[in-house]
Amino acid sequence: MAAIIFLIILGIIVAGGFLVAFIWAVTSGQYDDDYSPSVRMLFDNKLPTEENATKETESTTTITKN
Amino acid sequence: MEKTACVHCGADCGSSPVIHDDKPFCCHGCKTVYALLSEKDLGQYYAIQPMSGIKLGQVQSLSKFAFLDHDEINESLLDFRDGTSARVTFFIPTIHCASCIWLLEHLDTLHKAVTFSSVNFPKKEVHITFRTDQISLRQLAELLAAIHYVPEITLDQLDKKSPAKTNRSLLLKIGIAAFSFLNIMMYSFPEYLPGGDLLEQEFRYVFGWLSFLLILPVVFFSANDYYLSAWKGLKHKIISIDLPISLGIIALFLQSSWVVFSGNGIGYMDSLAGLIFFLLIGKWYQGKTYQALSFDRDYKSYFPVAITRIGNGSENIVPIKDLKTGDHILVRNQELIPADARIVRGQGNIDYSFVTGESMPVAKATGDFIYAGGRQAGSSIELVIEHAVEQSYLTQLWNQQSTKQDASRLKNHVNNVSHYFTISILVIASAAFAYWATIDVGKAVFVFTSVLIIACPCALALTVPFTFGSTMRVFGHKGFYLKSTDVIEQLHNINTIVFDKTGTITMNREVEVRFHGNPLTEAENSLVRSLVRHSGHPLSVILNERLLDSPAYEPDSFEEIHGMGITGVVLNTRVNIGSKRFVTGEAAEETRNDSRVYISFSNRQAGYFTIENVYREGLADNIQQLKKIASLHLISGDNDAEAAKLSQVFGEGSKLLFNQTPTDKKAYIEKLKAEGKKVLMIGDGLNDAGALASSKVGISVADDVFSFSPACDAIMESVRFRDLGKFIVFTHKSFTIIWISFAISLSYNIAGLGFAITGQLSPLIAAILMPLSSISVVAFASISVKLLSKYAL
Numbered sequence: 001m002a003a004i005i006f007l008i009i010l011g012i013i014v015a016g017g018f019l020v021a022f023i024w025a026v027t028s029g030q031y032d033d034d035y036s037p038s039v040r041m042l043f044d045n046k047l048p049t050e051e052n053a054t055k056e057t058e059s060t061t062t063i064t065k066n
Numbered sequence: 067m068e069k070t071a072c073v074h075c076g077a078d079c080g081s082s083p084v085i086h087d088d089k090p091f092c093c094h095g096c097k098t099v100y101a102l103l104s105e106k107d108l109g110q111y112y113a114i115q116p117m118s119g120i121k122l123g124q125v126q127s128l129s130k131f132a133f134l135d136h137d138e139i140n141e142s143l144l145d146f147r148d149g150t151s152a153r154v155t156f157f158i159p160t161i162h163c164a165s166c167i168w169l170l171e172h173l174d175t176l177h178k179a180v181t182f183s184s185v186n187f188p189k190k191e192v193h194i195t196f197r198t199d200q201i202s203l204r205q206l207a208e209l210l211a212a213i214h215y216v217p218e219i220t221l222d223q224l225d226k227k228s229p230a231k232t233n234r235s236l237l238l239k240i241g242i243a244a245f246s247f248l249n250i251m252m253y254s255f256p257e258y259l260p261g262g263d264l265l266e267q268e269f270r271y272v273f274g275w276l277s278f279l280l281i282l283p284v285v286f287f288s289a290n291d292y293y294l295s296a297w298k299g300l301k302h303k304i305i306s307i308d309l310p311i312s313l314g315i316i317a318l319f320l321q322s323s324w325v326v327f328s329g330n331g332i333g334y335m336d337s338l339a340g341l342i343f344f345l346l347i348g349k350w351y352q353g354k355t356y357q358a359l360s361f362d363r364d365y366k367s368y369f370p371v372a373i374t375r376i377g378n379g380s381e382n383i384v385p386i387k388d389l390k391t392g393d394h395i396l397v398r399n400q401e402l403i404p405a406d407a408r409i410v411r412g413q414g415n416i417d418y419s420f421v422t423g424e425s426m427p428v429a430k431a432t433g434d435f436i437y438a439g440g441r442q443a444g445s446s447i448e449l450v451i452e453h454a455v456e457q458s459y460l461t462q463l464w465n466q467q468s469t470k471q472d473a474s475r476l477k478n479h480v481n482n483v484s485h486y487f488t489i490s491i492l493v494i495a496s497a498a499f500a501y502w503a504t505i506d507v508g509k510a511v512f513v514f515t516s517v518l519i520i521a522c523p524c525a526l527a528l529t530v531p532f533t534f535g536s537t538m539r540v541f542g543h544k545g546f547y548l549k550s551t552d553v554i555e556q557l558h559n560i561n562t563i564v565f566d567k568t569g570t571i572t573m574n575r576e577v578e579v580r581f582h583g584n585p586l587t588e589a590e591n592s593l594v595r596s597l598v599r600h601s602g603h604p605l606s607v608i609l610n611e612r613l614l615d616s617p618a619y620e621p622d623s624f625e626e627i628h629g630m631g632i633t634g635v636v637l638n639t640r641v642n643i644g645s646k647r648f649v650t651g652e653a654a655e656e657t658r659n660d661s662r663v664y665i666s667f668s669n670r671q672a673g674y675f676t677i678e679n680v681y682r683e684g685l686a687d688n689i690q691q692l693k694k695i696a697s698l699h700l701i702s703g704d705n706d707a708e709a710a711k712l713s714q715v716f717g718e719g720s721k722l723l724f725n726q727t728p729t730d731k732k733a734y735i736e737k738l739k740a741e742g743k744k745v746l747m748i749g750d751g752l753n754d755a756g757a758l759a760s761s762k763v764g765i766s767v768a769d770d771v772f773s774f775s776p777a778c779d780a781i782m783e784s785v786r787f788r789d790l791g792k793f794i795v796f797t798h799k800s801f802t803i804i805w806i807s808f809a810i811s812l813s814y815n816i817a818g819l820g821f822a823i824t825g826q827l828s829p830l831i832a833a834i835l836m837p838l839s840s841i842s843v844v845a846f847a848s849i850s851v852k853l854l855s856k857y858a859l
Contacts, residue, residue, distance in 0.1 A: 001268075005272065008272070008276070011249075012276075015248070019245045023238060023241065026234050026237045027234065027238075029234075031233070031237055032234070033189070034188070035187045035188050036167055036184075036186060036188075043171075044110075
């Protein structure tokens, strides 16, 4: 008996947490643009070009020197 | 000859492409962007979506964004400024693909002063945060223009409009309703199971009160639009569909609350929450809008923000709202004339294509009066303002408020049905009450509320959102964008169709070019092309495209004489191209419906090209189809030179009017309306704005739906014009679907009424019947629209 009441309250709290998360997501504007993020996540980060690669090796050498 | 596609924009490069980095480009503009991007290591732009670059038709003038240096304008455009950091939002109509998003979000690589940029694709906007000490707003706009993403900055962006938040509030309402619905359903479940009556009293108590608490936000927040709408309808003496819905909600709430207070369980709380949740989903589905399209544009979204004013020998940039009668202004190449004015100095060559749909510019001389809205093509001109911006002839026409009233919108078929529906429900409920009152008053009240509950037209109310919502989506998919689902109903009702001519039934860009005289030899074609490719005059551009296969030579001399033509020496031949007077020396005859370009080689008359408008593909088929539904009219601002040709196309019984001013057009629509006709107006330019606004349904035909179009109810891609008849016929089909869905939902209601009148409506029956009816109606409506559209569109 008490166990069920406890579970119900727990259930409401968990569900309420998700409701709050949903309200936050809506009010912070995450639903305003439902297209761009889906494209954005597919972009690769910039491919390491030769220039970047040399910079990286340079920085590693400085670290080893220290 | 094999075609070479430009690496940047994918356009045909013609016979002599510009080569850079071993790759072909159609023009120097595209090459420059490519060079800029590869220098900054942004070559991935071409990898994400090949050949997605933007080709600029016109060379941008250097001072196009000079007005951004004006402090007041600068301030009002920025979203916010904090020290040296500022944020701005630009509307860029040319954003169209993943590559665009990628490049615009990597602006920081292009210029170190940009700290962050993000794209809102549906709205075609880019938000840029930048350091004001390293780049000015003008430089930022020019940076975007340099990669061919030219921001569109218009007058209405200065009046800070608050972004639409209604969508957010609807989502919140749905979220809350869903939360309560799912929880209450869980509490109701034990009662529906066999042995549910054995549930301990304490549980009934707890579940009842929990449900009551959870239903409060749903009834008082999520559903409040229905009460408001029902009340608004009543004030206009209309019984809208929202009235029986509101009655149902209130009856459900009161009845269930009474059950809870008396400690007898949960009542119909689950049905109530579910009902509101489903209704809101329907509303959300119906409310889909095209964010990047604007249906309510007035002159402010067409006009520039500022203009160069000449005063006391100096030029300075002023916001156009500060312009006064008598001011002298300077209008450069490709700039817009912001107010009715008179030319003081320079040769006007005004392109009114946005206003009238006529693609050929009009030549104006010093002293001539010019209406606002045209675009100067050619050298700069000085003007003196005759009327302030708001008082200009066309501005006033565009500003006339739409006469479509709220009340008439509420009087639609659905509300007609709900009118009789509500009255019969109230009659049935009262009769049942009267019958039971003689036996048991408590039972009588229960029966009365039961009838209201079961009759709550949830399925009926979902029919329209889902049928019209699906129809609107199908139309949008096919290039016909509706302002709202109401337009479908209006389109279904029309019985008179009025067409504009230029730009609506004729094509804007496609023209028919024919040569009259002895056919030109290949060598002669080359001579003509060598000259016209250096000229920016629209006729020259057309001829150049026409002669693209002939090789071009560098002319030894080249001169463009304004309003007359071009002359030059190519391969030791003097070539004259231009007006009749310029080339032949004879006076030009008036009233022709074609444009002529005369040619002479070393003073030998070769003949002339005629350039004629072509009617849109499928015009004749459309006319045949539409004739069966409505009476057809044509109103054109042009002369009647094409009358014979057009009356053949339109056939008998159609009315063709020529030489109509914008005011005449509007007045004609008003006249038809006064005769009780339901008018559909199809136009394109700003001269149709008045007519579009006063018609029942105004459709604006546009080559590029994202660029400016006058205020209207629907925007149609011009290539889709051939399907106009099909679209209108399809609205009739949508209506058939609605009537069938009504029948389905009514049969559920009648079945439910049987339980209600006999006093047997248990929460379990309500919980099954209401979602079942809604889901079957929604499924039927959406699926049948989808299937029908497959073969009918």
